[in-house]
Amino acid sequence: MSTGFLPLLLQAAPAAASAGQVGLTHYLVVSAIVFGLGLLVVITRRNAIALLMGLELLLNSVGLNFVAFAKFATRDAVDGQVITIFLIVIAAAEASLALAITLNIFNNLNTVEVDEARSLKG
């Protein structure tokens, strides 16, 4: 087994590609892209609903990570997949909570643009 993350990536990618199969690296790369997009959304968008979508992307990319590690890194355990199921439930709970807070923001400010929420100095 390799001892570094990058060497692991570099070894795995051509091997998997030549075998015509999807390997751990592919999953990790997709997950990293989705995580990056989620981060980008949270940083740049100012609409509360869009922020929520960004947070959901973050959670789901991590779920993808867990499933990939469960499939490729630990062959005989389902831990990662079970964690992902928990994660989906948590994401749903978080979404409902976020919508409730957004609804209250709308009731108080008549907008869901977070830049309008600036009565606190931070």
Next chain:
Amino acid sequence: MNGLFTILDAPAAPAIGWDDLGGILPVLVLLATGSLALVLDLFLKEEASPPVPAGKWPLSFVSLLGTAVAGALLCGHIGAAGKPWSGFLGAVQVDLFSDAIGLIVVLGAAFCLLGAGDALRRRGIEQGEFHALVLYAAASMVLFVQSASLVMVFLSLEALSMAVYILTAFQRDEKRAVEGGLKYFVLGGLSSGFLLLGLAFIYGATRSTNLTDIAGALAGGQPPADSSLLVAGLGLTLIGLAFKVGAFPFHAWVPDAYEGAMSVVTGFMAVAVKAASFGVLLRVAVLFGGAGASGPGSPEARGALLAGISGLAVVTMIFGNLAALAQSSAKRMLAYSAIAHTGYLLVGAVSAMEARPGGEQAAGAGLLFYLFPYALMSLGAFICLSHLGEGAEDRESIDSLRGLAERHPAHALALLVIMVSFAGIPPTAGFWGKLFIFREAIATGHWELALVGILTSIVSVYYYLRLVVAMYMLPQEGGLPAPSLEARIGGKLALAIAAIAVVLVGLFPGIFFQISAACALR
């Protein structure tokens, strides 16, 4: 070895039984009381206006009783010096350390509930949901400290965060409360994302979900399958936890959420959320980066954690204290001072990582000792602001506290004791807390952290004493009504207990330090 779900592969393995439930009895008591408060609220009639002083007193009574029982159970376990116990197939680990942190969490919940009755009644939102959420949050926090598996860490963290998001925005017709709740939610969700990604990397690097198994394998000289992935995972986990404890530069939510929430909730957040997060931070730091524990398995992890936590400690102490200087609102000033205290606690975490298992120093005794007076001071201060409030407003600006000594001498005296203790002037509890933390840091060779800590706490004297000067030396500014406080028994009681306990801990620090040392991580 494969952690929680080995049972699926081996049907003969022991299943979860009654013993497991017995082990987490304090958590179950908190959960049951919370649910009871929810149901009880249905049978309590809404009082006609003007609100009667007693309001829905059974709600407060039942929920306080629940925290008392949970606290007594935790105290009993500490008193009996119970052996570490692991249940739910290794997902939950109960030891004296988790008991001690749990006790501080329950203390925070009890004080919050004591002050909450009046604060909610003044705003006309005395609902059972509030009591239930405080108790659920406290239960999740105790579980958070007890968790020994990645799944439990993540689940209890999410459960406690969601309860606290709602508590922040509980006053939902108040602009600032909802805004504080939104900011807390967005940044909290972001930090959960980082923490989760960190946990995923730890899982991928070590192929296990059980923290104790992972650390045991590393200590046994078994290198992780992928050590740079492990370091990345630990770094992301540290970032997530740094958000939760409010360390600079991950502090952005702290002032806004603290200011937006009702003061009683702010006190609960400042104490309970921080204590629970520090419990997990210390456990992770010592398991993966402790001097003896991490062993030859992964020296990189130890180096990264040590550097990360020391760096956070220095910048957090400097930033928190400097930013607090500029505040004109007492509540916001206390929020920045909470950031500064996070810095001191991080120093305690660094020295805990240097302690060798079985050695003379127990890991985290200083941090545990510090948390106790810090909890009393924060709860006392925030409850006092809530207690002196009127209508939907708490007493928030420093100017509004002018001349308090003439109108409410007892309250001013209690706040004086708390501020002097916050500033770390001997012989108060806060002084001993800082002394033990900095002494540990010097003893473990981190004198530069102690130096920064001592210098910044000298700076902090200025802003704490500003409040005292306003109360005792400046004349009252006209116009502000002096609320009659006769009916507000809960807040008065909480403030008195906090001030007296701060004095007592200051007079007899030895006993409390021995208890902290006995409860420290082994």
